[in-house]
Amino acid sequence: MKTILKLTLIAAFVLSSAYAHAAETLNGAGATFPFPVYSAWAHEYNKITGVQLNYQSIGSGGGVRQVTERTVDFGASDDPSRPEQIQKDGLLQFPAVIGGVVPVVNLESVQPGQLKLGPESLCMIFLGEIKYWDDAKVKKMNPGVKLPHSEITVVYRSDGSGTTAIYTNYLSETCPAWKEKVGAGKAVKFPAGIGGKGNEGVANYVKRTASSIGYVEFAYAKQNKLNFTQLKNSAGNFVAPGFESFEDAAASGDFDAKKDFYLWLTNAPGKGAWPIAGATFILLAKEKADVNKNVVKFFDWAFKNGDAKAKELVYVPLPASLKDKIRAYWKAKGIY
Numbered sequence: 001m002k003t004i005l006k007l008t009l010i011a012a013f014v015l016s017s018a019y020a021h022a023a024e025t026l027n028g029a030g031a032t033f034p035f036p037v038y039s040a041w042a043h044e045y046n047k048i049t050g051v052q053l054n055y056q057s058i059g060s061g062g063g064v065r066q067v068t069e070r071t072v073d074f075g076a077s078d079d080p081s082r083p084e085q086i087q088k089d090g091l092l093q094f095p096a097v098i099g100g101v102v103p104v105v106n107l108e109s110v111q112p113g114q115l116k117l118g119p120e121s122l123c124m125i126f127l128g129e130i131k132y133w134d135d136a137k138v139k140k141m142n143p144g145v146k147l148p149h150s151e152i153t154v155v156y157r158s159d160g161s162g163t164t165a166i167y168t169n170y171l172s173e174t175c176p177a178w179k180e181k182v183g184a185g186k187a188v189k190f191p192a193g194i195g196g197k198g199n200e201g202v203a204n205y206v207k208r209t210a211s212s213i214g215y216v217e218f219a220y221a222k223q224n225k226l227n228f229t230q231l232k233n234s235a236g237n238f239v240a241p242g243f244e245s246f247e248d249a250a251a252s253g254d255f256d257a258k259k260d261f262y263l264w265l266t267n268a269p270g271k272g273a274w275p276i277a278g279a280t281f282i283l284l285a286k287e288k289a290d291v292n293k294n295v296v297k298f299f300d301w302a303f304k305n306g307d308a309k310a311k312e313l314v315y316v317p318l319p320a321s322l323k324d325k326i327r328a329y330w331k332a333k334g335i336y
Contacts, residue, residue, distance in 0.1 A: 026295055029056040030063015030076030031162045032199040033217040034280040037097055038076070040309045041302045053298060057198060061160020061186045067091065067283045074295045075283040078162020079186050086260045090286045092333055093260040094326045095279035096299060098250045098316040099217055101166050102241040102276065104203070104226040106212045107133065109146040111227070113240050116141045118232040119275070123175035125213060126154055127182070128192030133211060141232075148211065154193025155205045155214030160186040163199060166278040167215045170266040174275075215276075218246075219313050233275045234267050241274050246316045249277035255322055257329040277316075284335075292335040300327070300336070 028038075035057040042053035056062075060077035067075030068089050076096075086093050103122060105115060117125075121137045124130040130137060134147040157164045165186045172179040182188050196202040199220040206214040207224055218241050221228050230238045239245045249268035255261045265277040282299065284292045303326075307317040318326070330336030 024050055025052045025054065026074070026291075026298065027054050027056075027072045028063075028074040028076060028295075029058050029066045029072045030283075031060045031078045031280050032057045033060075033078045033099060033101075033163050033166075033278075034076060034097055034315070035199075036219045036223070037306075037310050037313050037315050040313065041298075041306045044305070044309070045298055045301055049301075051294070051298065057200075059157075059159040059186075059198060060162030060165065064283065067285060070285050070288075073284075073288070073291050076280060077283060078278055078280045079165035080262045080264070080279070080281050081260070081283070082262055083259045086262075092284040092286055092292070092329075092335075093262070093281050094299075094329060095255060095261050095263075095318060095322070096282050096302070097310055097318065098246060098253075098265070098277060098279050099219070099314070100241050100246045100249070100274045100277045101163055101170075101215055102218050102221050102274075103213060103215050103229045103231070104206050104221050105229060106206050106208075106210055107148065107227065108210070109148055113228060113230060114142075114145060115227075115229045116232070116238050117229050119171070119174035122231070123171050123178045125152055126156075126171065126190065126192070127177060128154070150211040153209050153212040154190065155202050155209065155212050156190045156193050156195055157198070157202060157215075158195025159197050161198075162186060162278075162280065163215065163217055164188065166264075166266060166276060169264055170276045173267050218242075219315065222314055231275055233271075233273050234269055235271045235273070237271060239272055239274055243311060243314055243316065245272055245274035246277050246314075249273040249275070250279075250316045250319070253279070255279075255325065257325050257332075261326075261329075286333070289335055292333075296330050296335050300330075 063075035066072045168184040172184040196205040202214040203220045203224045248270040252268040
């Protein structure tokens with residue numbers, strides 16, 4: 001009898017330990033854009049709480065697909081879903097952090113931040129209509145810069161990507177030819193160039209391909225020491241990517257909880273605004289209340305304790321007023 005009781009207690013302990021372990025693991029997947037900051041937050045959160053957050057950097061398209069199929073605890077996307085799509089898929093959506101997408105180049109004769117491009121010239125390069133770096137349209141914006149007569153290699157995202165969605169939304173908004181011929185979305189048919197998987201893939205291609213240009217989230221440009229460009233914004237000013245120019249773009253955003261926070265930040269009107277900024281979003285399955293509470297605990301902790309790390313990685317933390325809107329949204333959905 002004692003042996004049976006002992007075995008029963010051991011079995012119960014094993015089961016309870018397994019359950020506790022499961023409860024201490026959160027699985028997410030999606031955008032590569034916020035991967036550096038989510039990883040940093042997860043590392044700190046694990047040290048404090050013991051909760052393990054596993055995040056697969058597979059692109060926004062994959063993140064939306066996996067949360068829609070209910071195979072992860074949360075999805076992540078830089079391409080915000082419209083309110084009607086959120087309703088249809090039974091999801092919840094809120095922003096987590098703001099960053100910027102930047103064109104990066106591999107040109108030996110040009111220093112980081114020295115090359116200036118406007119929306120028209122950037123558009124024509126990615127359409128394959130400007131083929132050489134010393135094209136007259138590029139030279140006109142860059143007097144005194146030594147531009148080589150070398151053929152441009154365009155590098156784009158080959159996977160479904162929120163970074164691509166932000167980038168092509170900007171090109172569609174500022175270049176009628178791009179809107180007509182290519183359009184915007186997580187995956188579009190680029191007229192020229194080679195594809196790389198993830199921000200990592202594009203960064204690696206640009207790094208090892210002379211005379212190339214691609215687009216990546218700014219943290220990847222910084223980490224890989226890539227040569228970023230200046231861009232002319234909607235106010236007509238050339239600006240460099242960075243915390244202040246992203247923050248200027250973010251300040252123009254009016255996020256509405258009634259629309260599940262659906263909003264783009266491209267081509268923002270601020271004088272110093274970086275024109276290719278965007279929020280990255282978290283998606284939850286509406287019916288998974290218990291899991292959602294654990295996910296929300298993590299992001300609430302990040303909102304309270306993660307701003308310094310976000311800034312260190314050149315992301316813009318959400319304004320306090322927006323964080324409060326998100327907490328009210330969580331509360332209304334019964335997960336906070």
